[in-house]
Amino acid sequence: xxxxxxxxxxxxxxxxxxxxxxxxxxxxxxxxxxxxxxxxxxxxxxxxxxxxxxxxxxxxxxxxxxxxxxxxxxxxxxxxxxxxxxxxxxxxxxxxxxxxxxxxxxxxxxxxxxxxxxxxxxxxxxxxxxxxxxxxxxxxxxxxxxxxxxxxxxxxxxxxxxxxxxxxxxxxxxxxxxxxxxxxxxxxxxxxxxxxxxxxxxxxxxxxxxxxxxxxxxxxxxxxxxxxxxxxxxxxxxxxxxxxx
Numbered sequence: 266x267x268x269x270x271x272x273x274x275x276x277x278x279x280x281x282x283x284x285x286x287x288x289x290x291x292x293x294x295x296x297x298x299x300x301x302x303x304x305x306x307x308x309x310x311x312x313x314x315x316x317x318x319x320x321x322x323x324x325x326x327x328x329x330x331x332x333x334x335x336x337x338x339x340x341x342x343x344x345x346x347x348x349x350x351x352x353x354x355x356x357x358x359x360x361x362x363x364x365x366x367x368x369x370x371x372x373x374x375x376x377x378x379x380x381x382x383x384x385x386x387x388x389x390x391x392x393x394x395x396x397x398x399x400x401x402x403x404x405x406x407x408x409x410x411x412x413x414x415x416x417x418x419x420x421x422x423x424x425x426x427x428x429x430x431x432x433x434x435x436x437x438x439x440x441x442x443x444x445x446x447x448x449x450x451x452x453x454x455x456x457x458x459x460x461x462x463x464x465x466x467x468x469x470x471x472x473x474x475x476x477x478x479x480x481x482x483x484x485x486x487x488x489x490x491x492x493x494x495x496x497x498x499x500x501x502x503x504x505x506x507x508x509x510x
Contacts, residue, residue, distance in 0.1 A: 267432055267468035268476045272326065272447070274299035275310045277454065277461040286317040288458030294476050295322040295469065297356060297413075303330040304341040311345060322480040326356035326392060331365040335376035343384060350385040352481050356413060357381075359393040362401045371403040378410070390444060398437035405439060412436075413445035413467075420451050424462070427451035432468050443470055444479075 270293045273284070289296065298314045301307040315325065327342040348355070357377055362370060374391070381389045391407070394415040398404060416434035421427045429448035436443060445467050452466035469476050477483045 266472060267446075268294035268471065268473045270295035270297070270322075270445075270467045270469065270476075271452070271457055271459070272297035272299075272465045272467060273314060273459060275308050277459045277464055278310050279460040279462075282460035283313060284317060284460070285458035289318070290321055292457040293321070294473050295324070295467075295480070297324040297326050297467070299358075300325040300327045300342055300345045302328040303333050304337045307341075307345050315346070322352075322476050322482065324354045324356050324390065326358045328358040328361060329373065329377060330361060330363070331370045331373040332363060333373075335373050335380060339377055339380040339384075348385070350387070354387075354480065355381055355385065355389040356392050357389050359391055359402065360397055362397070365401075367401055367403055370401050371406050374402065375406055378407070392447075393437075395435040395437045395440075398440070402437070404437055408439075411444040412440055412442070413447065414443050415447035417447075417449045417451075420449075425451075426453050426463075429466050429468070433470070445469055 271289075273296070277284075296318050298311060298318060299308045300311050311325070315323070325342075325346040325348065327338070327345075329338060342355070346353075346355070357374065359370075359374060365373075378388050378391075381387075388409060388411070390413050391410045392413040392415070393402070414434040414436070416430050418427055418430045427449050429452070430446075432446045432448065433443055434446040434448075447465055447467050449466045451463050454461040454464040457464060474483075
């Protein structure tokens with residue numbers, strides 16, 4: 266079963282009613298929280314939401330303006346987000362192309378990725394959708410990213426909730442794998458403890474253990490493939506045990 270999560274911003278706070286974090290944590294295996302936009306805007310509910318999600322597998326996502334300076338935007342994001350980079354993860358939200366060229370969008374994305382890696386030790390996750398990436402991004406220059414991709418079912422009219430789209434999402438040309446699928450934007454907020462009527466739903470490419478492993482939680486050692494010599498030695502041990510029976 267693909268692990269479930271949500272992403273939230275100030276738009277999921279209605280009438281100043283904060284999320285019921287005990288319900289959020291009981292309902293979701295991971296969460297993404299908007300930190301801000303470019304270098305000039307901070308989501309007013311980020312700090313509250315980030316603190317409320319303490320202990321969860323949490324991500325901060327930041328909307329990038331590709332015509333703006335990458336370092337200035339990343340400085341703003343790191344000023345907003347007090348991350349524990351052993352566990353917390355960052356996301357670049359790629360969806361505001363404006364009048365920028367594909368080359369400019371790709372170079373700004375790569376610059377932001379490199380800055381994040383230099384400060385946290387790892388590249389950020391990239392959020393977008395296949396159609397946008399195909400039009401605006403050269404994935405040949407972004408071949409080491411983990412992808413969070415949006416693809417929904419056709420939305421039912423209010424007040425109906427729309428079922429999640431089935432995974433996997435459509436992949437951009439040249440991308441061979443996905444990490445997270447944003448499966449819809451019309452999930453019931455009440456079911457997961459947020460005050461907005463609707464909330465975005467997401468599925469992980471793996472189960473709960475896969476989520477915990479990605480965020481560095483628990484005693485999970487990475488599976489390292491055996492060398493040829495180790496495989497031969499292992500086979501010899503197995504044969505020896507059989508001969509001794």
